[in-house]
Amino acid sequence: xxPLPSLPEAHALVARSDLPIPxxxxxWAASGALIVSFFALALAWRRPRLEDEHWxxxxxxxxxxxxxxxxxxxxxxxxxGLLAVAVYAGLRGTDAPERNLALxxxxxxxxxxxxxxxxxxxxxxxxxxxxxxxxxxxxxxAVELSGWAPRHLRYPERLGRWPAAVGLVAFVWLEVVxxxxxxxxxxxxxxxxxxxxxxxxGYTLGMMxxxxxxxxxxxxxxxxxxxxxxxxxxxxEAREGxxxxxxxxAAAAHWATLPGSLAVVVASIGTTSFDGAQEGxxxxxxxxLDESLLDAGLGAVAALxxxxxxxxxxxxxxxxxxxxxxxxxxxxxxxxxxFAALRSGFAHTLIPIxxxxxxxxxxxxxxxxxxxxxxxxxxxxxxxxxxxLFGTAGGGIDYAALSARTIWYVQVAALIVGHVLxxxxxxxxALVYWRDYRDASRSQYWMLAVMVALTCxxxxxxxxxxx
Amino acid sequence: xxxxxxxxxxxxxxxxxxxxVIVVGGIVRSTLEERRRKRGxxxxxxxxxxxxxx
Numbered sequence: 001x002x003p004l005p006s007l008p009e010a011h012a013l014v015a016r017s018d019l020p021i022p023x024x025x026x027x028w029a030a031s032g033a034l035i036v037s038f039f040a041l042a043l044a045w046r047r048p049r050l051e052d053e054h055w056x057x058x059x060x061x062x063x064x065x066x067x068x069x070x071x072x073x074x075x076x077x078x079x080x081g082l083l084a085v086a087v088y089a090g091l092r093g094t095d096a097p098e099r100n101l102a103l104x105x106x107x108x109x110x111x112x113x114x115x116x117x118x119x120x121x122x123x124x125x126x127x128x129x130x131x132x133x134x135x136x137x138x139x140x141x142a143v144e145l146s147g148w149a150p151r152h153l154r155y156p157e158r159l160g161r162w163p164a165a166v167g168l169v170a171f172v173w174l175e176v177v178x179x180x181x182x183x184x185x186x187x188x189x190x191x192x193x194x195x196x197x198x199x200x201x202g203y204t205l206g207m208m209x210x211x212x213x214x215x216x217x218x219x220x221x222x223x224x225x226x227x228x229x230x231x232x233x234x235x236x237e238a239r240e241g242x243x244x245x246x247x248x249x250a251a252a253a254h255w256a257t258l259p260g261s262l263a264v265v266v267a268s269i270g271t272t273s274f275d276g277a278q279e280g281x282x283x284x285x286x287x288x289l290d291e292s293l294l295d296a297g298l299g300a301v302a303a304l305x306x307x308x309x310x311x312x313x314x315x316x317x318x319x320x321x322x323x324x325x326x327x328x329x330x331x332x333x334x335x336x337x338x339f340a341a342l343r344s345g346f347a348h349t350l351i352p353i354x355x356x357x358x359x360x361x362x363x364x365x366x367x368x369x370x371x372x373x374x375x376x377x378x379x380x381x382x383x384x385x386x387x388x389l390f391g392t393a394g395g396g397i398d399y400a401a402l403s404a405r406t407i408w409y410v411q412v413a414a415l416i417v418g419h420v421l422x423x424x425x426x427x428x429x430a431l432v433y434w435r436d437y438r439d440a441s442r443s444q445y446w447m448l449a450v451m452v453a454l455t456c457x458x459x460x461x462x463x464x465x466x467x
Numbered sequence: 468x469x470x471x472x473x474x475x476x477x478x479x480x481x482x483x484x485x486x487x488v489i490v491v492g493g494i495v496r497s498t499l500e501e502r503r504r505k506r507g508x509x510x511x512x513x514x515x516x517x518x519x520x521x
Contacts, residue, residue, distance in 0.1 A: 024482035031486035445494040452490045460483040
């Protein structure tokens with residue numbers, strides 16, 4: 001009898017050992033769920049339902065109060081205050097990233113918390129946006145003092161959301177590529193993060209002065225565009241001076257009309273994928289290229305950063321390529337729509353997938369790291385061990401609060417639900433583009449392939465990085 | 468004798484590609500069938516037109 005080594009012990013690359021079935025079987029099951037959803041949509045969903053948001057105001061006084069000027073001013077002040085505290089902690093606090101508020105605040109609480117909050121509560125970052133608050137206050141002061149409203153430059157419409165897409169990649173590059181040269185676990189020092197936040201604040205306020213606060217927030221301000229994208233999936237929206245409800249995910253249908261919108265959503269999926277694959281699926285490739293660059297004479301840090309940058313670019317290109325193949329396939333059905341029209345017309349279908357990837361990849365990190373955020377980091381933001389503002393400085397992270405199996409099931413559920421929602425949005429849009437529901441369904445074979453590919457890719461990344 | 472399976476984990480991605488291959492294969496097959504049917508229909512129409520002309 002031949003002794004077979006247990007695979008997880010041999011290389012720890014197959015799947016979590018505590019799962020009842022191999023991880024890849026989840027990918028097969030998820031693909032099955034997508035195929036069943038596809039045929040269910042083809043049979044039962046024969047007219048577009050998500051083109052109209054059906055927004056209606058909530059008839060309670062609190063809905064109007066929630067978006068009133070004093071509340072907005074208060075939220076803006078809270079946003080500015082939190083940014084100031086985080087920057088101060090980064091500049092003056094300890095260099096140990098796990099003890100300093102700055103890193104967890106920027107990269108976990110804000111970066112991962114606001115997408116989830118935006119889906120649930122609508123565009124909640126908008127009132128808390130510190131740069132928008134400063135920009136609006138400065139504009140109001142200028143009007144008050146000079147008696148005339150400042151004139152802004154006309155924003156080049158061709159640029160659309162491209163500045164936000166580039167900024168999004170730059171932000172993640174700072175975290176997962178630039179940071180790898182550091183000696184700490186997080187890779188980035190709190191001081192670097194604080195300086196980056198100050199540079200970004202200067203850049204953002206400058207752009208707001210040039211093009212106007214609201215115009216820049218809608219197109220170029222990375223965080224407004226990024227969190228605003230996820231808010232399109234939710235049911236709450238402030239409009240006409242009050243809070244209202246709309247059909248879930250219906251707002252997404254008209255989000256991708258600006259140029260660069262596809263780039264934003266692809267950047268979101270691509271950067272999350274790269275972050276998940278860096279220490280898992282891409283590890284071997286990254287090490288091989290890194291060695292080649294070292295042999296070519298590059299320094300250790302430069303070689304690693306260049307390698308990671310190349311892999312990040314390849315991941316972005318890969319995600320964009322899969323989507324564009326789907327669009328190319330759709331075009332073969334006919335209907336007279338150009339490739340460019342289909343490309344932007346279906347870009348919004350990737351928003352739930354971007355959220356699913358985010359949730360699946362960072363759910364456990366967020367869950368554990370927020371325990372640190374709301375205990376010792378909040379009481380001792382500088383991490384010097386000398387302050388205990390709220391009496392929680394002695395707190396810690398309870399890693400037993402969430403089992404590995406629970407994390408895996410949340411990840412799988414997030415990916416399946418996200419892709420089914422993406423498929424639904426795509427089907428609904430196809431019913432608008434191809435009047436005959438049979439043609440619309442046939443066009444969506446290709447989007448089904450895109451969704452199955454992205455689901456399997458996401459589960460593969462998770463299975464490898466979890467192992 | 469030991470089977471060198473230590474690196475088998477590197478090939479786990481194959482299991483994740485299989486569903487994608489099945490779906491893409493199904494789409495390509497149905498697209499080709501559709502084209503063939505359309506071409507066949509066009510040929511029949513052309514024949515009918517020629518007969519009608521005679």
